[in-house]
Amino acid sequence: MTAEAEQLAGRILKGERRALSRAVTLVESTRADHRAAATALLEVLRKHKRQALRIGLSGPPGVGKSTFVEAFGMMLVKAGVRIAVLAVDPSSARSGGSILGDKTRMDRLSRVASAFIRPSPSMRHPGGVSRRTREAVALCEAAGFDVVLIETVGVGQSETMVAGMCDLFVLLLAPAGGDELQGVKRGIMESADLILVNKADGDLKPAATRTLADYAGALRLLRKRPQDPKGFPKALPISALELHGLDQAWAEMQALAAWRKAKGHWNVRRAGQAIHWFEEEVRAGLLARLKDDARVKRTMAAHGAAVAAEKISPDAAAAEMLAWLKG
Amino acid sequence: MTAEAEQLAGRILKGERRALSRAVTLVESTRADHRAAATALLEVLRKHKRQALRIGLSGPPGVGKSTFVEAFGMMLVKAGVRIAVLAVDPSSARSGGSILGDKTRMDRLSRVASAFIRPSPSMRHPGGVSRRTREAVALCEAAGFDVVLIETVGVGQSETMVAGMCDLFVLLLAPAGGDELQGVKRGIMESADLILVNKADGDLKPAATRTLADYAGALRLLRKRPQDPKGFPKALPISALELHGLDQAWAEMQALAAWRKAKGHWNVRRAGQAIHWFEEEVRAGLLARLKDDARVKRTMAAHGAAVAAEKISPDAAAAEMLAWLKG
Numbered sequence: 001m002t003a004e005a006e007q008l009a010g011r012i013l014k015g016e017r018r019a020l021s022r023a024v025t026l027v028e029s030t031r032a033d034h035r036a037a038a039t040a041l042l043e044v045l046r047k048h049k050r051q052a053l054r055i056g057l058s059g060p061p062g063v064g065k066s067t068f069v070e071a072f073g074m075m076l077v078k079a080g081v082r083i084a085v086l087a088v089d090p091s092s093a094r095s096g097g098s099i100l101g102d103k104t105r106m107d108r109l110s111r112v113a114s115a116f117i118r119p120s121p122s123m124r125h126p127g128g129v130s131r132r133t134r135e136a137v138a139l140c141e142a143a144g145f146d147v148v149l150i151e152t153v154g155v156g157q158s159e160t161m162v163a164g165m166c167d168l169f170v171l172l173l174a175p176a177g178g179d180e181l182q183g184v185k186r187g188i189m190e191s192a193d194l195i196l197v198n199k200a201d202g203d204l205k206p207a208a209t210r211t212l213a214d215y216a217g218a219l220r221l222l223r224k225r226p227q228d229p230k231g232f233p234k235a236l237p238i239s240a241l242e243l244h245g246l247d248q249a250w251a252e253m254q255a256l257a258a259w260r261k262a263k264g265h266w267n268v269r270r271a272g273q274a275i276h277w278f279e280e281e282v283r284a285g286l287l288a289r290l291k292d293d294a295r296v297k298r299t300m301a302a303h304g305a306a307v308a309a310e311k312i313s314p315d316a317a318a319a320e321m322l323a324w325l326k327g
Numbered sequence: 328m329t330a331e332a333e334q335l336a337g338r339i340l341k342g343e344r345r346a347l348s349r350a351v352t353l354v355e356s357t358r359a360d361h362r363a364a365a366t367a368l369l370e371v372l373r374k375h376k377r378q379a380l381r382i383g384l385s386g387p388p389g390v391g392k393s394t395f396v397e398a399f400g401m402m403l404v405k406a407g408v409r410i411a412v413l414a415v416d417p418s419s420a421r422s423g424g425s426i427l428g429d430k431t432r433m434d435r436l437s438r439v440a441s442a443f444i445r446p447s448p449s450m451r452h453p454g455g456v457s458r459r460t461r462e463a464v465a466l467c468e469a470a471g472f473d474v475v476l477i478e479t480v481g482v483g484q485s486e487t488m489v490a491g492m493c494d495l496f497v498l499l500l501a502p503a504g505g506d507e508l509q510g511v512k513r514g515i516m517e518s519a520d521l522i523l524v525n526k527a528d529g530d531l532k533p534a535a536t537r538t539l540a541d542y543a544g545a546l547r548l549l550r551k552r553p554q555d556p557k558g559f560p561k562a563l564p565i566s567a568l569e570l571h572g573l574d575q576a577w578a579e580m581q582a583l584a585a586w587r588k589a590k591g592h593w594n595v596r597r598a599g600q601a602i603h604w605f606e607e608e609v610r611a612g613l614l615a616r617l618k619d620d621a622r623v624k625r626t627m628a629a630h631g632a633a634v635a636a637e638k639i640s641p642d643a644a645a646a647e648m649l650a651w652l653k654g
Contacts, residue, residue, distance in 0.1 A: 039642065046640055131642065271635035278634045279617075281645030282627070286613045286652065290606075300609070307605045308598035313373055315366065315458065318608030325613065 005037050009044045015082075015144045017116055024118055027135040030128065042135060045142035052084070052141045052148045053257050056166030058159045058188065063174040064198045065151060066106055068240040073109040073149070075246050081147060082114045084140035088133055088152040088162055089120035116140065130161045134277060137165065163191040164273055167266060168256055170194045170249075173215065175207035190222055193233050193256055196249055200237035212237050227265040232256060299324060332364050336371045342409075342471045344443055351445055354462040357455065369462060372469035379411070379468045379475045380584050383493030385486045385515065390501040391525045392478060393433055395567040400436040400476070402573050408474060409441045411467035415460055415479040415489055416447035443467065457488050461604060464492065490518040491600055494593060495583055497521045497576075500542065502534035517549055520560050520583055523576055527564035539564050554592040559583060626651060 011019035027038045059065055069085055076083045085106070110117045118136065133150065140148045150166055152158040163169045171192040195215050200208035216235045234252060238245035260266040289296055303317045312320075338346035354365045386392055396412055403410045412433070437444045445463065460477065467475045477493055479485045490496045498519040522542050527535035543562040561579060565572035587593040616623055630644045639647075 042640065043643065049637075134641075271637075274634045274637075274641050275631040278631055278641035278644045278648075279627070281642055282617065282648045282652075283614055285645060285649040286617075287610055289653075290609065290613075300606070304602040304605055307601045310376075310598075310601075313369065314461075314601050314605035315608055316370065317605045318612055321605075321609045322612040322616075325609075326616075 020143045023139045024136050050141045052145045054166040055149045056162040056169040057151045059172030063172050070106045071240045082145045083147045084116040084145040085149045087120040088158050168193040175204045175211045195235040196238045201239035201242045229259045347470045350466045351463050377468045379472045381493040382476045383489040383496040384478045386499030390499050397433045398567045409472045410474045411443040411472040412476045414447040415485050495520040502531045502538045522562040523565045528566035528569045556586045
């Protein structure tokens with residue numbers, strides 16, 4: 001560990017936002033020396049065992065996630081709760097990032113000293129998104145934030161990924177016309193601890209009430225999970241615009257987190273997630289060897305050429321290759 | 328190779344349907360002795376280098392895939408073309424299979440001697456679906472079928488998988504009310520060689536014409552692919568019910584296949600697919616080692632326990648595990 005990294009660790013632990021920003025940039029880098037520095041930094045910070053409440057937030061485009069995060073974040077800040085917001089944008093690999101790309105969408109929150117907002121980086125290596133996010137979460141925890149909110153759009157794999165690294169998972173939805181469940185995947189419904197039906201205001205109020213009843217019904221159909229106290233998972237109406245229901249939503253989150261801590265579910269869940277990410281990293285590392293090791297790559301290419309020339313079947317070639325990798 | 332397997336190979340090459348059925352059952356089995364027998368059988372059959380036209384067929388539920396396959400298949404049979412139909416049902420892992428599960432949906436085709444219909448098996452190992460399907464296709468080719476149609480529902484990964492093992496890919500759609508592109512993923516649009524808008528009959532005819540124009544427009548926006556002759560990919564109206572347009576669809580498929588063979592694209596595509604499946608099998612095999620090798624499994628579990636106890640971070644544990652696997 002270099003003196004520079006040690007100094008950075010110290011500044012992060014003191015809660016300096018600029019140091020935190022620099023560290024997040026470091027974990028986002030794929031340069032080998034940055035990777036090594038990031039790993040060393042995280043190892044130092046890990047020993048301090050600081051924990052935040054990790055809240056995963058997802059919902060389809062257009063439900064008002066930015067408005068919610070701004071309003072919810074400002075409410076926490078006023079209550080003296082320090083909040084960090086991280087975004088995971090699955091589309092950023094192509095589009096160069098859209099969520100939080102424009103900080104003006106969270107105009108007030110982004111200017112508050114006790115809040116930290118980090119847009120989704122443009123990801124050239126989609127496989128690295130989960131590690132980068134987990135590391136950024138760890139950095140925010142070390143910097144002493146009370147809440148780390150991880151926001152993502154409800155499409156693709158990113159939702160499952162975020163659900164796999166948070167202490168509680170919130171699904172934000174808009175009032176709908178009684179049609180299908182807004183394309184919300186069943187798997188994600190099963191991950192949700194709290195469903196917030198936003199825009200329960202003005203003309204949309206009756207529709208919000210109906211949507212709420214639909215989702216409350218859907219939640220009752222789900223199998224009871226041991227990590228849920230009575231009444232959870234729960235659906236609530238909110239209006240991020242008129243600031244209705246945000247305090248109740250926060251009270252429910254705190255009650256759920258407290259219950260899970262008291263009953264031991266919190267630690268069990270974090271341990272399970274840690275094992276999951278360890279296994280994911282091993283799998284990713286194994287597969288990376290096929291691309292990164294020059295000798296392995298050459299042997300793969302030679303077998304591939306034999307397959308293309310129909311000298312050997314794909315499956316027989318794979319069996320040979322696997323035997324070679326083992327030996 | 329046992330005498331029994333040798334006899335089975337001989338009967339398949341003669342085009343015996345019952346032998347083909349037994350062989351497909353063999354490749355669907357996960358029993359080690361069955362696996363070995365299937366591999367030996369496929370190796371013998373491969374040497375005969377028989378090729379069918381592999382047609383991938385996909386489309387959302389309710390577009391009339393079964394009616395189309397029945398009508399299209401009967402037309403081919405009457406023209407002396409032998410057709411085999413294989414189904415890939417991504418939901419069958421849970422539901423126990425639904426596509427073609429009820430052969431009565433293809434009542435006539437299933438009773439024709441020169442046709443072969445194989446429902447989707449119930450898949451306990453989703454990872455094995457692609458191998459099983461590729462092997463079943465190879466068996467049908469060895470049995471002398473002229474056309475192998477691989478049918479799947481347009482949801483999840485199965486569509487991409489089927490597109491990756493066919494010579495041409497057909498997307499079957501229903502007339503729609505000018506709304507979104509029926510949830511057809513862009514990636515799949517890009518794989519389609521032919522879009523057939525079904526139900527271009529009766530009251531739905533005007534809607535079918537509009538839908539056709541929408542899709543023809545969408546296809547024109549796609550990047551030109553080298554493997555396409557002028558005018559492809561193409562959208563056509565059909566009615567599987569009134570038997571309109573099926574002959575033209577078949578003529579287009581034949582023209583496309585002939586052009587690709589003449590220009591060398593056919594072989595290039597098959598070679599590319601073979602390399603792809605070889606690489607997929609290597610990746611699957613590498614990952615399987617983590618679960619199947621007892622010593623590896625024990626070491627994974629020990630590292631996982633250390634991670635859960637927070638003695639080591641998930642990433643550091645993964646790095647140790649990968650070094651152990653290599654050494």
